[in-house]
Amino acid sequence: MSTTTELEFRIERNSSAKSDAEVAEILQNPGFGHYFTDHMVVIDWTKDGGWQDARVVPYGPLMLNPASAVLHYAQEIFEGMKAYRHADGTVHTFRPDRNAARFAGSARRLALPELPEELFIESLRQLVEIDQRWVPEYGKDQSLYLRPFMIANEDFLGVRAAESVSYYVIASPAGSYFQDPTQPVSIWLERELSRAGKGGTGAAKCGGNYAASLLPQQTAYANGCEQVLFLDAFEQKYLEELGGMNIVLAFKDGTVATPESDSILASVTNEAILELVAEAGHKVERRRITLDEWREGAAAGEITEAFAVGTAAVIAPIGTLKATDFVIENPPVTLDSLSMRIRAQLTGIQNGEVPDTHGWLHQLV
Structure with a gap:
């Protein structure tokens, strides 16, 4: 059995790669998740052989x-992260060690093999190196979105952990997730359906959690909202998270709070944001937050900001929370609002415009 440190990536270049002109045209308006680079990473795993055959392929x-385990028992996980072009032409990603750790945690929960951190980060480097022309230019508020994922691909219908797995990394150039990231988004409150429950897979980044959010998300769209907010599955009174983002509340006394629960996916972006908030002199709380606290706090002026946090959008201010029987209107944000100042600081670090005093950036190319 080979150790991961002995794995060498073999390269198979794409003979049908897009021309420079085609890539340039795509990068004019990439949107989010519409276009994909010329190559992808693949690494296989078997119960007897471990991790093997690392490669970059078209x-x-x-x-x-048709009997592949992932199609029947949803044994799969994924990550989401970005690569940023800096002014000197180098390409960096943000806190890949944290994504690697979360990926390993998701693997444990889904009974999948854990990919070592060094192999996870090297897989990103390999793909970005060969497809670096797909990384948008510095200064365009764009990035290369990286999607590592793992699937069980054993051809067997028995209900047990698969003994054959493949890990992949694909990449997609990305513009802003929301058309104007400084404009408030509206959120729909889901009170019947739950994203995840205590002891479930809520803390793992797996497709089933997102599938569970899609029907409520359709309801949100039907009610004129961009995102959906879930409450806890047991009492339906505590804030959990949005369909794909965490939530943060800022209070008049300077306190900043985010919901805590074992059914919430830990956010690498939120972790960094709260660290910057604390450094700015604010008290940070990770605790259970009731819907009533938000509702009453907003009405009394005690809650001054609410914002959504995630890799794709970074920070998006929440303007309105809509429910069937009430509406929470949050105060308008300005460029001097806490959320926008922290967003500017974090994106400045990611894009190499603000000194990275935390060692969060990792150069890929």
């Missing part, structure tokens, strides 16, 4: 047997 469809 981007293309996967060949799966």
